Amino acid sequence: PEYEPQISNDDPIRSAIGQGKHVYTAAQLSKYITTIANRGTSYDLTLLEKIVDKDGKVVVDNKAKVDQELSSIKDSTWDSIQQGIYSVANVPGGSVYGLYHNLGVTVAGKTGTSQISKVVPNNALFLSYAPFEKPEISVATIIPNGHTSGNAAELTRDIYKLYFNLEDHDKLVDSNVTLPENRSKAFSD
Numbered sequence: 001p002e003y004e005p006q007i008s009n010d011d012p013i014r015s016a017i018g019q020g021k022h023v024y025t026a027a028q029l030s031k032y033i034t035t036i037a038n039r040g041t042s043y044d045l046t047l048l049e050k051i052v053d054k055d056g057k058v059v060v061d062n063k064a065k066v067d068q069e070l071s072s073i074k075d076s077t078w079d080s081i082q083q084g085i086y087s088v089a090n091v092p093g094g095s096v097y098g099l100y101h102n103l104g105v106t107v108a109g110k111t112g113t114s115q116i117s118k119v120v121p122n123n124a125l126f127l128s129y130a131p132f133e134k135p136e137i138s139v140a141t142i143i144p145n146g147h148t149s150g151n152a153a154e155l156t157r158d159i160y161k162l163y164f165n166l167e168d169h170d171k172l173v174d175s176n177v178t179l180p181e182n183r184s185k186a187f188s189d
Contacts, residue, residue: 030140033110033127036085037135039078040070085110086132096126096153103157104166106132111149121145126152130160137163 024032027045035042043064051060085108089100095111109128116123124146129138139159141152161167 026140026142029125029127029142030138033129033140034135034138035070036078036081037108037129037138039075039082040073042067042070082108082132085128089128090132096150099150099153099157103160105130105160105164107157107160108132109153109156111153113149116145121147124149124152126156128153128156128160130164 031042031045044067046062046064048060048062050058050062053059086106088094088111089096089107089109091097092101096109100107100109107128107130109126112125112127114123114125122145124141124143126141126149127138129135137160139156141156141159143152143155146152158172161172162169
């Protein structure tokens with residue numbers, strides 16, 4: 001069984017928009033964004049798709065199992081939610097448009113930056129999935145004290161480059177991190 005997320009009830013108004021004392025794992029957030037990508041179908045988490053023996057015979061098959069269906073949500077609501085997270089990376093003015101609009105695969109995502117205090121750097125968060133049109137991967141990137149969600153979005157962009165073979169593996173792994181010329185607004189949030 002999965003660990004239950006810890007949701008703050010100290011300040012319900014701020015908690016409703018993510019500003020409370022919530023505790024989520026990257027896996028839980030990835031499951032959340034995957035449920036959005038699948039328009040309400042939530043799957044049990046697995047680390048391995050299958051286990052094969054030395055002859056290639058499948059010994060264990062971990063086919064995706066539906067955990068729950070959010071069937072009460074209207075299609076028009078899913079359309080609005082998906083259009084909103086599509087816009088973050090693909091519409092001029094979107095918070096990570098500068099990082100994603102020319103990537104080579106259409107990514108939908110949501111930025112987030114949680115503030116701890118005035119003396120501790122913010123936590124950086126970026127949740128996403130791709131391709132938008134027919135999702136096959138979701139990524140939840142959390143960087144504790146990562147200052148801004150733009151940093152998490154930039155790291156996530158490199159994951160997509162590797163996964164979709166959009167850039168040479170050695171170039172990505174051996175290169176220094178640099179800020180892109182066309183920086184998104186997320187770098188200053």
